[in-house]
Amino acid sequence: MTDYEAIIGLETHIQLNTITKVFCSCKADSWFDPPNTNICPVCCGLPGVLPVLNKAVVEKGLLLAHAMNAEIRPISFFDRKNYFYPDLPKGYQVSQFDQSLARGGYLDLPVPASASPEKQAYTRRVTIWKLHIEEDAGKTKVGNKRRFIDFNRCGVPLVEMVTGPDLRTADEAAQYLMRLRQLLRWLGISEADMEKAHLRCDANVSIRVKGDTRLNPKTEIKNVNSIDAVREAIAREIERQIREVEAGRRIEAWTLEWDEDSGTLKKMRSKETEADYRYFREPDLLPIRLNDEWKQQILADFPELPLARRTRFVEQYNLPEYDADILTSERKLSDYYENTVKAYGGDPKKVSNWLMNDVLRMINEQELNPEEMKLTPTSLAEILKLVDAGTININTGKGLLQKVQESGRAPGEIVAQEGLGLVSDDSAIRAVCEEVLAESPNEVASYKAGKVTLIGWFVGGVMKKMRGKADAALARKILEELLH
């Protein structure tokens, strides 16, 4: 059987999370608002209006370009992309064509063993072919022989970012989107929620016989609104193309639409010729001039990026990749982790265990923001130290997490006030041990007859009477002594 490989490129549209739109002062995000409520003469393209650029859009675009290792153009231009559609009120979209904000760029995508056909992790370099700023169009709903247009989305700022045909599997495409989403949130430039169309993705897919260097006709998959759906749609399309080629048929340059409900691809249209958008420079806007001063100002607080931090966590804290990956999934979480490690000063892996098992569950269940938790990295470190010192046992420590989060009080203070500290007074424990043995003559007899495993049962009895605060090791020692 012939061995095929898939050639995949992704075209993403990223909605920037600016407060206002790109060319007017209307509110940018309308997810929760009724149609046509965040609109004005400018974004509705009324006669005589002019666009005025929102600088925050340039700043956020620049952050992304820098993170993608792209070259920033000191001067870039806006162009008009001309076409007719009812939800495009001016009849042209203000976009960037040949001299866009950034040029080139790449992302070194780590592909985990779980997403690799050979079950071995590797890195895929994904090149960036296009990265530009543009305005969004409105939304059209067709129903009952009528069209309903919502102009709220007109003028919402987007970055269009297109990769080279560098991805080879549906899993790689999904990994790319996951990493992109992580990066966008990390940089704080987009909510990157695919379900809310903050992050939109069209996939270009073709196949070729492994070893070929030529590119074959591709199909474009549209309307996919989750990462799982992208993976699924691409996988289906690769299968279809292989089937077609095996059957001796040619692949035609169709545009396909993913139908979420049936999990199938439907043909939207054939692409005979490229549309002519008659691009020309937008005369209503000045070029974007990114001088060094402005650039430096924007990049002054540029953060360590997630993939770099992940590598560093592995090296510096000796964490397994799995831990490092989870702890760097979100910027605030990774800051939280690192601050705890610093405050604690002990084994970073121990911090990771507490964080991933218990604290992360609290965060997820209670939808907490790591940055604003009352259980601060300092409190968490203090709890760890209390356990290490034997002042409290692990269970008490874990119970403290929620208590600190609820009250905001210091862990040590709670331990003292509620008497949660371990009892290590020999005579107090000895008295309870004697009590337990006196109450259980049958078990004592069994033990003495040789069933020594009952020692655990006796310890349990002591702990129960002392409501968990006894030093279990000490209790065991005393019990053994008494039973001797």
Place this chain on the structure above:
Amino acid sequence: MELCDLYALELVRLVRNRETSAVEIVKSCLERISQVDGASGSLENPQITDKDKESVHAFISLTDDAALKQAVEVDRRLAAGEDAGVLAGVPFTVKDIFCVKDTFSTAASKILANFKAPYTATPVKRMQDAGAIMLGKVNLDEFTYGSSNESSAFQPSPRNPWNTSRVPGGSSGGSTASVAAGEAPLSLGTDTAGSIRQPAAFCGVVGVKPTYGRVSRYGLIAFASSLDCPGPVARSVKDAAAMLQVIAGADEHDATAAPLPAPDYLEGIDDGVKGMRIGLSPDYFRITYPDPASGELLSQPLPPEIERAVRDAAEKLAANGAEIIEDVPMPNTRFGIPAYFVISRVEAASNLHRYDGVKFGLRSEVPTLDLKEMYKFTRNQGFGLQPKLRILMGMYVSAAQYSEQYYRRALQVRTLMRRDFEEIFEPNGKYHLDALLTPTTPTTAFEMAAVYGDSVLMQYADQLTVPANHAGVPGISLPAGLDKDGLPIGIQLLGADYAEKTLFRVARAYEMITETEEWRKVKPEVLRGRS
């Protein structure tokens, strides 16, 4: 002299001194309008009567009630000792290409005939904030596409007050006709290739095309966005300067409006031209146009009367201390119209996309469920001949396979034309001119219907004005006598970027020098026989 015939600055003085009131002034203007304007332009397209042929027809919509109301407010403010603005009580008209809140803003096109703007254009707002009173919206060529006003969808189209069988010029013909006929002392026009200066020359008034970006375009329904300039029309240089003062300046709604404060244009305006360097260029004393049969470019000298008016002005300025520099080369002038044909059409076609019947303006009533058909019916019914021609040509020259050959080349030519101006105005250059003195137009006002229909020839009426639009530099047209038919001749002063103040000073000097000349006493035909 009636109030409506006075200069704007004179009216300001009278109102301030309480020698008259804003209401009296507005009434005087409305009275004049009722006497000379005749039927306003409308889509009805009635048969033109003999009486129509003797009227000015400057207006599309008269906002007389609002004007009187605003006049009352101005008078109240003055009586209360409040600040009523620097142009308090001065009426003005607005070319109907500007959006004004709650008034029809038609662009003289059927496609926008029912469009009421929900906001007011920045220059109009600035006039109103300065106490000036809008009398109404005046006619123009459809979407400003023309040089005669005849292409308006609102007929009858304006006529030249100096001779009503002649065109007023265009596209700001309604503006210049209304000012020339004493219907208002000021008007707000727009100039994309000469659309203020050419009709100002034809109607014997002062018209200013400011530097690109000097006046905000917000609210101006776009023709060619990289060339459009709002500007003043007035009966005197000082009035034009005072009006520019009010409308100029940065605007948060227009990124291309220069963030540069306007200087005091009236300060030193009477100081004369002593020591100023004023150039004359042979390239502005001939016109180049395509032979209709062969398409070859032909060149011919200007009518002697027009060249004489310019040389006469130069001599008078020289006699008053200016230095005249002859033979200033402006070699790329002749490419102005061909380059304009391409650039303006590309921008115009794109700017017209929004008139699609979806959101505002006309939607065809032909029933269809097909979107493309709705577009076609609407645009076919709504647009007149000129927009259609410009869309066709704009689409053609910006298509992927032609844009290199046409659009890119036109932009290169534009750069060359800009360089012509940079070289003559460069302070350390060979010429270091303060101004270039040229004719405004190759001819005086032509007969109605004489050129209309020949879109190419019509465009060549802008040959001497369009270079300033390509280059972005300011220009001013001012009256300089009458031709043998008694029609006004206009001369033009061109300057460096933001050199309006210099141009006003030269223009004012010429005005003072010629103040007592006989032709200045001649009134436009429609006003003759009045006391």
